[in-house]
Amino acid sequence: MRHLIVPSVDTQHWLEVLKTNNWLVSGLGVVTVEGGEKGLPLAEHAPQEDNPIWLGFAHHTLSREVNKIKHWSDLLDRDLFQQFEQYWPRSYEMVGDVLIVRLEDEVKPYQNEVARAMLDRISSARIICADNGVIGEFRVRDISPILARDDNFSTLTKIRENGHNIIIDPAKAYFSSRLSTEREGNVVAAKELANLLNRPIAISDPYAGVGPALPSLIATEGLVETIFAGDLNPDAVELLTDNVASFVSKSNYTFDNHVFCMDAREWRRDQKLTESTDFLLVNLPHDTIDHLADLFPLMRKETKSLIRGWAIVERQNLVVIRESIEKKLIQHGAGEISLTCKEIKGFSASKIFIRIESWQIFS
Numbered sequence: 001m002r003h004l005i006v007p008s009v010d011t012q013h014w015l016e017v018l019k020t021n022n023w024l025v026s027g028l029g030v031v032t033v034e035g036g037e038k039g040l041p042l043a044e045h046a047p048q049e050d051n052p053i054w055l056g057f058a059h060h061t062l063s064r065e066v067n068k069i070k071h072w073s074d075l076l077d078r079d080l081f082q083q084f085e086q087y088w089p090r091s092y093e094m095v096g097d098v099l100i101v102r103l104e105d106e107v108k109p110y111q112n113e114v115a116r117a118m119l120d121r122i123s124s125a126r127i128i129c130a131d132n133g134v135i136g137e138f139r140v141r142d143i144s145p146i147l148a149r150d151d152n153f154s155t156l157t158k159i160r161e162n163g164h165n166i167i168i169d170p171a172k173a174y175f176s177s178r179l180s181t182e183r184e185g186n187v188v189a190a191k192e193l194a195n196l197l198n199r200p201i202a203i204s205d206p207y208a209g210v211g212p213a214l215p216s217l218i219a220t221e222g223l224v225e226t227i228f229a230g231d232l233n234p235d236a237v238e239l240l241t242d243n244v245a246s247f248v249s250k251s252n253y254t255f256d257n258h259v260f261c262m263d264a265r266e267w268r269r270d271q272k273l274t275e276s277t278d279f280l281l282v283n284l285p286h287d288t289i290d291h292l293a294d295l296f297p298l299m300r301k302e303t304k305s306l307i308r309g310w311a312i313v314e315r316q317n318l319v320v321i322r323e324s325i326e327k328k329l330i331q332h333g334a335g336e337i338s339l340t341c342k343e344i345k346g347f348s349a350s351k352i353f354i355r356i357e358s359w360q361i362f363s
């Protein structure tokens with residue numbers, strides 16, 4: 001069984017990451033390996049070793065008494081199981097208590113059998129949904145509920161990330177836990193900016209989705225002066241509004257917060273939003289590069305500011321893209337620019353997922 005190998009002192013942190021994402025095999029416990037490091041048993045569907053979420057920590061295969069654990073597929077009729085052996089799903093995703101599974105065409109007629117077995121075996125799952133991909137400009141998942149405990153077919157659920165509860169509905173608004181490490185990086189960068197400026201900062205997250213980037217920022221005492229958060233998907237904004245209210249109610253200092261249902265490119269037309277942001281998040285990976293220049297007018301002038309964005313680009317275009325962003329920054333009056341475009345993971349054979357981080361002073 002695959003195990004994540006971490007230094008002993010980091011065990012609790014990684015246990016929380018694994019539990020939050022449902023990547024921990026329950027009932028097996030942590031093992032001590034050679035050199036005193038700890039081995040945490042990983043579920044089949046946990047990301048592979050080369051995923052940046054593991055921060056370079058190794059995965060080792062260690063033998064455990066796995067025979068004692070029954071896989072959900074053990075509960076399928078044996079003849080049926082053997083007939084379609086290579087088609088049964090090998091992985092699934094847990095979003096809160098919503099289990100999302102992609103079914104091959106061959107086994108779609110048996111989706112009820114799969115869902116029944118999963119509900120019986122996977123106690124953390126309340127509802128089993130078939131995954132039909134992603135649809136529309138808001139990149140919402142097309143999921144169809146198959147079976148649910150107590151006939152509770154709602155896909156509204158709650159996840160815990162970096163110690164914070166976030167309400168999500170995977171059928172209505174985009175959410176992915178894959179950027180959770182990036183969200184921690186946002187806090188480090190925001191603190192650095194606030195330290196430099198020696199004051200709380202105004203943070204804009206115009207593609208906020210349900211708002212997963214916000215709780216850790218808000219929870220950092222004294223960090224925030226104002227939060228401007230928004231999304232174009234009205235369903236996402238409904239959840240975002242509730243989440244922001246909940247994050248704010250748990251914070252122990254006061255700051256302004258505003259939530260909008262608006263196209264991010266239109267924010268610059270609103271007077272209270274122009275030249276009001278110290279720290280801007282741009283998370284629309286397929287369009288970030290195109291939207292960036294329309295967001296520059298949001299940045300405060302004559303003071304250090306920070307932009308962190310995420311984009312999917314052709315690997316071979318990375319240098320050109322960095323140069324084009326720098327050019328746009330200069331055209332919009334930015335100076336003292338420190339700009340990096342860093343690959344954070346692969347996306348396809350030729351495309352990569354990058355983080356754009358730019359520190360500058362607009363004048």
Ligand SMILES: C[S@@+](CC[C@H](N)C(=O)[O-])C[C@H]1O[C@@H](n2cnc3c(N)ncnc32)[C@H](O)[C@@H]1O
Nearest residue numbers: 138174175176207208209231232233263264283
């Ligand atoms: C990749 S998701 C990121 C959501 C969130 N920041 C997160 O990390 O989970 C992009 C979000 O941008 C929203 N969106 C798409 N086009 C938009 C636009 N023109 N203006 C504002 N939001 C937009 C989508 O509805 C979606 O929620």
